[in-house]
Amino acid sequence: MTTDVAAAAALTLYLAGLVVAFGARSCIHRRRTGSTGFRGLSGAPGSAEWWGATLFAAALVLGAAGPALVLTGTTTPIAMPPAVQWAGLAVAIAGFAGVLAAQAGMGSSWRIGVDTTERTGLVTSGMFAVVRNPIFTAMLTALLGLTLLVPTGVTAAALVCLLLAVEIQVRLVEEPYLIHAHGYAYASYSERVGRFLPGLGRLTHNR
Numbered sequence: 001m002t003t004d005v006a007a008a009a010a011l012t013l014y015l016a017g018l019v020v021a022f023g024a025r026s027c028i029h030r031r032r033t034g035s036t037g038f039r040g041l042s043g044a045p046g047s048a049e050w051w052g053a054t055l056f057a058a059a060l061v062l063g064a065a066g067p068a069l070v071l072t073g074t075t076t077p078i079a080m081p082p083a084v085q086w087a088g089l090a091v092a093i094a095g096f097a098g099v100l101a102a103q104a105g106m107g108s109s110w111r112i113g114v115d116t117t118e119r120t121g122l123v124t125s126g127m128f129a130v131v132r133n134p135i136f137t138a139m140l141t142a143l144l145g146l147t148l149l150v151p152t153g154v155t156a157a158a159l160v161c162l163l164l165a166v167e168i169q170v171r172l173v174e175e176p177y178l179i180h181a182h183g184y185a186y187a188s189y190s191e192r193v194g195r196f197l198p199g200l201g202r203l204t205h206n207r
Contacts, residue, residue, distance in 0.1 A: 007150050011068055013092055013093065014146060018060070021096070029108075048172035049169075049173055051165075055162070055165035056165040059162035061158075062161060063143060063146065066146070076152075085149050091141060092145025093145070095139065095140070096138070098137070099142065101134075102135040106135075107123070114173055120181075131193060131197060132189070133174075136169075136170065143162055147159050
């Protein structure tokens with residue numbers, strides 16, 4: 001696979017993934033529930049919400065910038081064997097497919113961001129029976145695949161920013177909200193099921 005073909009494939013897949021995962025999903029959610037599901041990623045400057053949102057936005061921009069810079073000849077990716085590039089493409093496709101499947105699995109509880117005044121249903125079935133945050137796991141998988149497909153400092157930075165963003169968002173924003181909103185149900189669930197990978201990141205609660 002040539003450099004330009006790899007970069008074009010990465011950029012096309014990435015942009016298509018964003019459109020479907022955020023734009024199309026929000027439209028579908030609005031038709032079904034009357035709400036886009038978008039609650040925003042904000043917070044006071046320096047807060048956990050703010051850092052999570054800032055790093056997430058940086059990851060989105062850098063994810064597109066990496067292959068775009070290669071296509072314009074601004075940067076050159078690290079040379080990789082074709083097998084690694086094809087593996088990266090397969091991983092990226094699987095990751096984006098996982099994002100869509102996990103979003104669909106949330107049903108009416110799907111949200112972007114947290115509104116502490118809301119009480120949505122706790123989803124623990126399907127992919128959520130394997131890990132508590134399959135959408136974020138799938139997003140990281142997709143970006144890892146794109147980094148293997150177009151290995152540059154920019155795509156690697158996108159992956160790091162996304163990893164930091166989801167760690168902050170999940171540990172410091174979403175988990176405290178969920179334990180407050182769902183109490184024993186989430187406590188029991190989080191003790192059984194890993195955070196991003198099966199069996200890893202299970203919580204311990206004082207009863």
